[in-house]
Amino acid sequence: NAGVTQTPKFRVLKTGQSMTLLCAQDMNHEYMYWYRQDPGMGLRLIHYSVGEGTTAKGEVPDGYNVSRLKKQNFLLGLESAAPSQTSVYFCASSSTPGTGRYEQFFGPGTRLTVL
Amino acid sequence: KQEVTQIPAALSVPEGENLVLNCSFTDSAIYNLQWFRQDPGKGLTSLLLIQSSQREQTSGRLNASLDKSSGRSTLYIAASQPGDSATYLCAGDEAAGNKLTFGGGTRVLVKP
Numbered sequence: 389n390a391g392v393t394q395t396p397k398f399r400v401l402k403t404g405q406s407m408t409l410l411c412a413q414d415m416n417h418e419y420m421y422w423y424r425q426d427p428g429m430g431l432r433l434i435h436y437s438v439g440e441g442t443t444a445k446g447e448v449p450d451g452y453n454v455s456r457l458k459k460q461n462f463l464l465g466l467e468s469a470a471p472s473q474t475s476v477y478f479c480a481s482s483s484t485p486g487t488g489r490y491e492q493f494f495g496p497g498t499r500l501t502v503l
Numbered sequence: 504k505q506e507v508t509q510i511p512a513a514l515s516v517p518e519g520e521n522l523v524l525n526c527s528f529t530d531s532a533i534y535n536l537q538w539f540r541q542d543p544g545k546g547l548t549s550l551l552l553i554q555s556s557q558r559e560q561t562s563g564r565l566n567a568s569l570d571k572s573s574g575r576s577t578l579y580i581a582a583s584q585p586g587d588s589a590t591y592l593c594a595g596d597e598a599a600g601n602k603l604t605f606g607g608g609t610r611v612l613v614k615p
Contacts (some may be wrong), residue, residue, distance in 0.1 A: 392546075419601055431547075431592070431605040446602065478546060485601045491537055491552040492603060496545060 390414050392495035400501045401469045409464040409498050411479030419482045420462040424475040469502045505530045509606035517614050522580035524609050526593035533595040536569050536576045541590045583613045
């Protein structure tokens, strides 16, 4: 029972490079989220999706793009990485609010360093 | 905008003592409140979810209460063990989209 998985676990980028973080869930959840966690700032929502083919901005969306082409996958892209994007990125998923318990389940995180 | 605060930022207790962790939020219209545990270098593990119509939830040694009128939630951990050492985060969501706003967390150390 994998739950929420994230690829890769670690990555080092140079300023200006691009990359994509992959999140996959096997719980048939409709909702998926991307957060970043920084010391002193806590966890902040970057983008989220309420179903396949949908995306929406969270609290800190600038510099990131997302896609939800398949229900089980949610991709986070950095078009031109900046040192300010050095962070730990977490993906989460949940069932639809209002349909019983819909707590969020988190992946193990991706630690990204931008030099 | 919802703001979630956890005080203290760090807490150290001897093994066997009961833990009381506090979480306060500014908007009483909070829909649900969720408590998480995070071990160093790991992801978040969901501990308890208190839905808007509930006042508390229990799981084993853990009990969480929610008082929307006072803007507070409390997580109780009975008879603490060294394995309870971790950072505990609370988060509240809006009614639409289940977007969580997190507190800064309380780092707990249970000394043997």
